[in-house]
Amino acid sequence: MPDEVDDVVGVLTEQIEHRFGMGIGTLKAAVAAAPDAHREATEAVRRHDLLTESQAVLEHAEDDLLRALETQPGEADDHTVDLAHRVNDAVSARDGRAMAVRWLLDPATRGERSPAAGRPTRLDRSTRRGPAAPTSPPARPATAPATGRGALR
Incomplete structure (x- = not known):
């Protein structure tokens, strides 16, 4: 793939630089x-480092796979298939870290950095205003019919 199409790290680096106003x-x-001094900046740098690390692992895995494919005369052997799986795993890791950086930079989530912040509201019991279900028993009729089997006399 061309670098300009798949430059996840470059795009997110620019967003970090724009968000904090410095390179x-x-x-x-x-x-x-x-x-x-600045918790969000520290976290952005930490996440960016993880992202660039995973990008380097991905590029190395892709290079290894390309070298193996160039030497394959026909079908891929088990080693080449393992390398392809390694590339897929590296893409998943890189994309997961990219999602974390995107979430960190999202203005809608600023101030919501607690572990519970990513949980859906329906699962967050701290915002519930009342019981989940009625706690009183249902209303019963004032008198029960006294006829029939098993009626008390």
Whole structure:
């Protein structure tokens, strides 16, 4: 794939730079100097590092697969299939980390960084205003019919 089409890291790097108003190198230096000064910047740098690491693993796996495919005269052997699976796993890891960076940069989620923030509201019991189901027994008629089998006399 062309780099400009599949440059997930580049796009997210630009978004981080725009969000914090400085280049990624400058941001990383600022976070290294004062990691507790800005929690969101520290987390963005940490996630960006994980993303770039997973991108490097993906590129290495793709290179290994291409080398193996170039030497294959016909069908792929087990080793080549294993390399293809490694590429798929690396893509999944990279995409998962990219999703985490996107979520971190999403203005709608700012301030919602708790582990429960990603949970759907229907599962978040802390926002429930009352019981989930009625707690009182249903209303019964004032008198029960006294006829029939098993009626008390």
